[in-house]
Amino acid sequence: xxxxxxxxxxxxxxxxxxxxxxxxxxxxxxxxxxxxxxxxxxxxxxxxxxxxxxxxxxxxxxxxxxxxxxxxxxxxxxxxxxxxxxxxxxxxxxxxxxxx
Numbered sequence: 001x002x003x004x005x006x007x008x009x010x011x012x013x014x015x016x017x018x019x020x021x022x023x024x025x026x027x028x029x030x031x032x033x034x035x036x037x038x039x040x041x042x043x044x045x046x047x048x049x050x051x052x053x054x055x056x057x058x059x060x061x062x063x064x065x066x067x068x069x070x071x072x073x074x075x076x077x078x079x080x081x082x083x084x085x086x087x088x089x090x091x092x093x094x095x096x097x098x099x100x
Contacts, residue, residue: 050076
């Protein structure tokens with residue numbers, strides 16, 4: 001039976017081998033918060049394969065994606081950008097009076 005020597009550690013390889021970041025500058029915390037709130041309700045369909053973390057800072061919406069495979073990353077990113085585009089266009093069309 002093999003045992004580890006005292007003080008030796010083994011690191012499990014990260015299962016989140018693929019990642020990317022997206023940042024959208026709305027130049028307004030209020031607009032960034034509205035888009036964040038609209039997108040936050042959509043959870044990942046396969047959270048064991050894709051993680052998404054969103055944050056807001058200085059009017060910018062930042063999104064970090066991690067996935068176990070490139071195809072899951074691409075699918076998640078693509079779907080997210082589609083909904084992000086819709087939310088942004090909606091605010092552009094109907095958001096008169098929102099601080100910019």
